Amino acid sequence: MGKLSYVTNVSLDGYIEDEQGDISWFPLGDEVFAFHTELLRPVGTFLYGRRLYEAMAVWETDAGLAARSDLTAEFASTWQKASKIVYSTTLDVVSTADTRIERQFDPATVRELKATTGSDLTVGGAELAAQAFRAGLVDECRLVVLPVVLGGGKPGLPSGLRLDLELVDERRFPNGVVYLRYRIEGGGR
Numbered sequence: 001m002g003k004l005s006y007v008t009n010v011s012l013d014g015y016i017e018d019e020q021g022d023i024s025w026f027p028l029g030d031e032v033f034a035f036h037t038e039l040l041r042p043v044g045t046f047l048y049g050r051r052l053y054e055a056m057a058v059w060e061t062d063a064g065l066a067a068r069s070d071l072t073a074e075f076a077s078t079w080q081k082a083s084k085i086v087y088s089t090t091l092d093v094v095s096t097a098d099t100r101i102e103r104q105f106d107p108a109t110v111r112e113l114k115a116t117t118g119s120d121l122t123v124g125g126a127e128l129a130a131q132a133f134r135a136g137l138v139d140e141c142r143l144v145v146l147p148v149v150l151g152g153g154k155p156g157l158p159s160g161l162r163l164d165l166e167l168v169d170e171r172r173f174p175n176g177v178v179y180l181r182y183r184i185e186g187g188g189r
Contacts, residue, residue, distance in 0.1 A: 002117035004047075004110070005140040006129045007039055008156050012145060015153035016126055025148050029175045030071055032144065037075045039142065042120050043082050045113065047132070049125025050088035053099075056124075060096045087128055107135035130158035138184055141165065147176035 008016055009026055017023050028036070048056065058065055059079040066076035084099040091101055102109075105128060114121065114137070123132045132138050141163075143156070157163075169181035 002044065002114045002119055002121050003139045004114055004121045004123060004132065004137050005142050006132070006138050007122050007124065007142040007144075008126070008129070009144045009146060010156040011148050011150045011153075013149045013151065014156050015150045016156040018150045018153040021154070025150070026146060028177070029173070032173050032175065032177050033071055033075065035171070035173070035179065036144070037071070037078050040075075040078050040082070040122070043122050044117055044119025045083045045085060045121045046079075047110070047121060047123040047128065048084060048086050049128040050086060050091050052125040052128075053084065053086040053088075053091075053094075057094075057096050087125075105131045107132075107137060110135070110137055126154055126156055126158075130161070133158050133161055133163065136186070140168075141182045141184060143180045143182075145178045145180060 009023075009028075010016055011025070018025065046056075056079065059076045066073045080097070082098075084094075084096060086094060086099060086101050087103075087105050088101055089103055094101060110132065123129045123138065129138070141157075164185040165182035166185060167180065168183050169179070171179040173179070
């Protein structure tokens, strides 16, 4: 059985992008970038909203990205190995291998996927993740908290939903980034 995790970068005040939709404020650095690769290594399937999928697809479609360094090559290889499911009503074709489009998020289908897979899954994109949280499908919330306060933007976690969390892991990086891994009590049904 696979575990479904929500993995995202957030500002200290909980936003994944600023009010203009910009994410260039992510000061990851090599150590945090390598840590992201390790987080994604056990993932067999990425569940993405359209916007996040399009942003991440470059790790397969732009060979120059992987060629920049050993770190980027390792991340690209890790990302490409996983299957991708893109939830979109507007996307007609995908640009990456082992990728399929679903028109709507169906909790029963995701529950079945979790039950029958031998590897972990992640859900990405705040709106898609909110649907998975509301359906009680998310087992873990993995936040990479960046040392910046944006004051507004797109929230990384769903509003109007209470989640009881248990901290199961944490890591502090020299550049001020903090990783927090929470198990969601009662999640993952």
